[in-house]
Amino acid sequence: MGIKERKERQKSEMRDAILSAALTLFSEQGYENVTMRNIADKIEYSVGTIYLYYKDKGEIFFDLHNRGFAEFYKKQLEIQHIKDPIDRLVAHGEAYVQFAIEYPEYYDVMFISRTPAKEIQKSAHWEEGERTYDLLKLNIRQAMEAGYFKDIHVEIAAFSLWSFVHGIASLYVRDRLRMLPSEHIKEIISGALHFMKRAY
Amino acid sequence: MGIKERKERQKSEMRDAILSAALTLFSEQGYENVTMRNIADKIEYSVGTIYLYYKDKGEIFFDLHNRGFAEFYKKQLEIQHIKDPIDRLVAHGEAYVQFAIEYPEYYDVMFISRTPAKEIQKSAHWEEGERTYDLLKLNIRQAMEAGYFKDIHVEIAAFSLWSFVHGIASLYVRDRLRMLPSEHIKEIISGALHFMKRAY
Amino acid sequence: MGIKERKERQKSEMRDAILSAALTLFSEQGYENVTMRNIADKIEYSVGTIYLYYKDKGEIFFDLHNRGFAEFYKKQLEIQHIKDPIDRLVAHGEAYVQFAIEYPEYYDVMFISRTPAKEIQKSAHWEEGERTYDLLKLNIRQAMEAGYFKDIHVEIAAFSLWSFVHGIASLYVRDRLRMLPSEHIKEIISGALHFMKRAY
Amino acid sequence: MGIKERKERQKSEMRDAILSAALTLFSEQGYENVTMRNIADKIEYSVGTIYLYYKDKGEIFFDLHNRGFAEFYKKQLEIQHIKDPIDRLVAHGEAYVQFAIEYPEYYDVMFISRTPAKEIQKSAHWEEGERTYDLLKLNIRQAMEAGYFKDIHVEIAAFSLWSFVHGIASLYVRDRLRMLPSEHIKEIISGALHFMKRAY
């Protein structure tokens, strides 16, 4: 049984390696500009080998997408223990942006990049995305009970907050902050997250 | 001189046609998925002809980028006559998002898409982008003089507002609003823009 | 108009060249064993060029198939002027086998080789095949009127004659006559065709 | 010795399994379209295992070819007890076509398909083929002694009969009987075999 386990682990490690290489390349150069050979070269295997683990290029993207969302959701959950609903909401936003900064490649693949053609997806993988959005709405509702977001529909509040953090994240990830003084970027981002509290 | 002018006009019309076709295609399918032949077919000319007007595919993208910014800046200017600084800021945001909705292709090319390769130019086309950002900061400063944005650094306020509208615009353009009830999307966007006023 | 015509001719010549190369290769090595590059090399053009004239490998096969049948039918018609129905039938058979000997590649592609997958065909291209078969049945019916093929159903007679010549042709084309004294092959084939008359 | 024998038997069983799987696949899809993995999957072994029993794909084909001929010869022998030479010849033909209908895969591999590449061997496996052909000639000679095949050279008669049955068989195997009413195919084939008697 030990053997079987080791094999499984190796298999899984290989998939990890492929994903990791692909993630970097995809986010650096975009899905379309990355070739299977690029990925193979990066992990120092032959092209054919990749096809032992993934049926085609799309499936790699797909798996990446899924793993990104899983990781993402986990990060969001970690914040849920905070009592004060406002603190929790801010932390929620911080965690969101932090995820994008920490894993820009994932963020790119999940929220920005054009999905490769077929987009067989939707149903399956978006569940994870919606779970996160539901979490946000839950937190907003609790803030409402504590007296915030007066006269605002929860749907609008949720969309606003999401747009806000997504705006920050995507400008960062797609490198559109060149007109900002680069040494202060983190500071400005942090400032923005706190500024938003005024609207609650 | 009449002849010369006509020639120039014709030349310019051809470039317009190419750009227009390219814009639609790029935003529908992404830069990498559009072939020169696609563009040629769309304008009903041969592929070779395009090369008489543009040196390569990248240059088309580049020109598109520039025209997008020019158009964009023009739209922003149209709002400047509004007296009340808050109204003006809101209108500014509305115009921003409206631009993205109206010209999703331009918006994509300007603010979301990865710039193709070399992006040697930087300086040149970003001027236009910075001009717009300066306009935003100007408007914010005037709102400050009218008593808004208390205790907020202008740089942070500007970045926040920009992030906010960019978030909305880019979620819309890259079709990440699938979890929203599609019949209410416009309404929700509008609600969000007004919600933001609370932070001013 | 002269220009247009010349272009058309050139285009048509190119298709001919491709077909001709493909025909040789297909019949020498079989459809699956021939690569687009092989064909390209043979006509001394680049691979891509072939795709300007044929959308894919299957289409080349398809065109070949059609041309083969057209040529084949023509040959059969040339015999139709013979008055005596028996002479005509024998000539029919001779022409059949002659076609296979003269154009073994066509014969192969038309009557022996496995059709490449999709077999979109049937309807369209088999018409030509059926036309020939109808011709055979017509000739048999006329022989019947002259007192031959007593007590034999026309369908059975036609199938028998066809099987007979196809047997000869396909043994020849697929080189299964190795056990025959090679210097007498033509003679034996001719003898066989005359032997068959005894069954009429 | 028991152990050795069992091993031999197991080895032989494995080869049988491989051949049987390969035979089906080859005749269904053609030699070139069958992959080693296909074969392996069919017998539920790994690809590598096949290489323990056969040195390469060509060798499988080769072995198949041989076994086909052995089986074929056996079938022909079974007819030899028939007294009347004409009955025997007809039975011979029926057995021939029957073999093709029963084992189209073998027939294909033996008499139609292009031999894969090198076909170094020739000599070896053709012996079996020639033995069958000799049997046919023997039967014809005996029919001659009984007064049939007047004025016909045995070589020509043999070739004619073979061509005839091969024609039927190969049209059947390669599915070129589409213009025949499919519900009557067997009947027509049978009719043709009897029609041929008229030439004896």
Next chain:
DNA sequence: CATGAATGAGAGTTCATTCAT
């Protein structure tokens, strides 16, 4: 000015075969 023909380079993918375990 406009074109159609041509191409080189490269894309994703498949497969027979090898080999360490």
Next chain:
DNA sequence: GATGAATGAACTCTCATTCAT
């Protein structure tokens, strides 16, 4: 003996780009 992992070579097909006409 049997396997699964790995690979190199090859395949079909695409595309930005060039150029003679």
